[in-house]
Amino acid sequence: xxxAKITGTGSYAPEKVLTNYDxxxxxxxxxxxxxxRTGIRERRIADPDVATSDMAYEASVKALxxxxxxxxxxxxxxxxxxxxxxxxxxxxxLVQHRLEAKNAFAFDLxxxxxxxxxxxxxxKAIIVSGDAENILxxxxxxLSRIVDYRDRSTCILFGDGAGAAVLSKSDENGILSTYxxxxxxxxxxxxxxxxxxxxxxxxxxxxxxxxxxKMKGNDVFKEGVKGLEYASLEAIKKxxxxxxxxxxxxxxxxxxxxxxxxxxxxxxxxxxxFVNVDRYGNTSSASVAIALDEVVRNGRIKKDDxxxxxxxxxxxxxxxxxxRW
Ligand code: COA
Numbered sequence: 001x002x003x004a005k006i007t008g009t010g011s012y013a014p015e016k017v018l019t020n021y022d023x024x025x026x027x028x029x030x031x032x033x034x035x036x037r038t039g040i041r042e043r044r045i046a047d048p049d050v051a052t053s054d055m056a057y058e059a060s061v062k063a064l065x066x067x068x069x070x071x072x073x074x075x076x077x078x079x080x081x082x083x084x085x086x087x088x089x090x091x092x093x094l095v096q097h098r099l100e101a102k103n104a105f106a107f108d109l110x111x112x113x114x115x116x117x118x119x120x121x122x123x124k125a126i127i128v129s130g131d132a133e134n135i136l137x138x139x140x141x142x143l144s145r146i147v148d149y150r151d152r153s154t155c156i157l158f159g160d161g162a163g164a165a166v167l168s169k170s171d172e173n174g175i176l177s178t179y180x181x182x183x184x185x186x187x188x189x190x191x192x193x194x195x196x197x198x199x200x201x202x203x204x205x206x207x208x209x210x211x212x213x214k215m216k217g218n219d220v221f222k223e224g225v226k227g228l229e230y231a232s233l234e235a236i237k238k239x240x241x242x243x244x245x246x247x248x249x250x251x252x253x254x255x256x257x258x259x260x261x262x263x264x265x266x267x268x269x270x271x272x273x274f275v276n277v278d279r280y281g282n283t284s285s286a287s288v289a290i291a292l293d294e295v296v297r298n299g300r301i302k303k304d305d306x307x308x309x310x311x312x313x314x315x316x317x318x319x320x321x322x323x324r325w
């Protein structure tokens with residue numbers, strides 16, 4: 001029986017930094033409010049000529065380098081995103097073209113912030129089935145393009161970036177478990193209303209601001225704490241490990257208070273919680289992918305460590321995983 005294992009990671013964040021102090025000049029807010037309510041200090045914003053596939057490409061190049069694998073050996077590319085370059089074609093096809101990954105299939109996956117873990121599970125299943133040996137899994141977002149910089153309750157939260165990982169066929173079991181669920185009843189809690197087939201783009205849709213991200217923050221907050229705990233426990237159970245064995249908890253980097261509440265509910269010590277939301281804000285499906293690359297590159301995890309991921313996203317979607325490094 002063959003397994004799947006992450007063999008290389010990469011990430012990319014735009015150079016431009018938007019701090020809480022910058023927001024004080026844009027909307028009625030303060031650094032103190034943003035820091036205490038969310039834990040965010042700054043986020044990265046893509047230049048106008050940079051789109052999601054560009055950042056996804058940059059992260060992918062680094063992941064391929066880290067995995068020491070040639071693009072022609074990639075059998076597939078799965079890109080989690082809610083901010084693709086175009087509604088179609090898939091942004092993963094643009095990445096495939098730029099990488100010259102001639103032998104790869106490519107598709108985008110829309111699962112809100114859970115996109116990277118959904119993509120990881122899809123890639124794992126394809127590899128374990130024997131249909132592929134190496135799949136590039138990406139989470140990438142240009143949320144700044146759909147954020148309303150007049151709405152102080154959402155604009156301070158989001159940032160741009162990309163993270164990637166190469167998942168390869170292996171004798172070692174690198175993905176001990178994944179747990180995926182959706183609760184479509186809450187479909188309207190985080191939404192970009194217009195631009196699809198329900199509300200096509202019209203002058204009116206633009207005038208009404210329906211192309212901007214809308215979020216019911218309080219509802220998401222409550223669901224977030226419960227969801228992260230629940231999904232974490234399910235992935236731990238499926239992996240047949242104990243919470244004590246988890247070396248590092250990487251929850252979705254949306255809000256420090258949500259992550260901290262989930263950590264406490266799971267009885268994990270503070271040093272096992274990974275946080276970089278202070279530097280990137282919420283980058284949706286790129287969030288845990290960037291976090292993973294950071295902990296790999298700064299040596300925070302070592303061989304055989306167990307990493308617990310847990311994410312809640314628009315949909316709502318819920319995703320978690322226990323990964324053996
Ligand atoms: N600066 C100052 N005040 C702000 C503000 C800002 N940036 N944003 C909102 N406020 C105000 C509100 O207008 C409200 O004022 P009012 O009482 O006069 O009406 C007050 O702060 C409280 O708003 P509320 O929405 O209850 O704040 P909160 O403590 O719930 O924090 C969020 C708001 C968005 C930070 C929080 O709900 C959150 O993080 N939710 C989850 C978001 C998330 O994780 N999304 C992604 C999941 S994929």
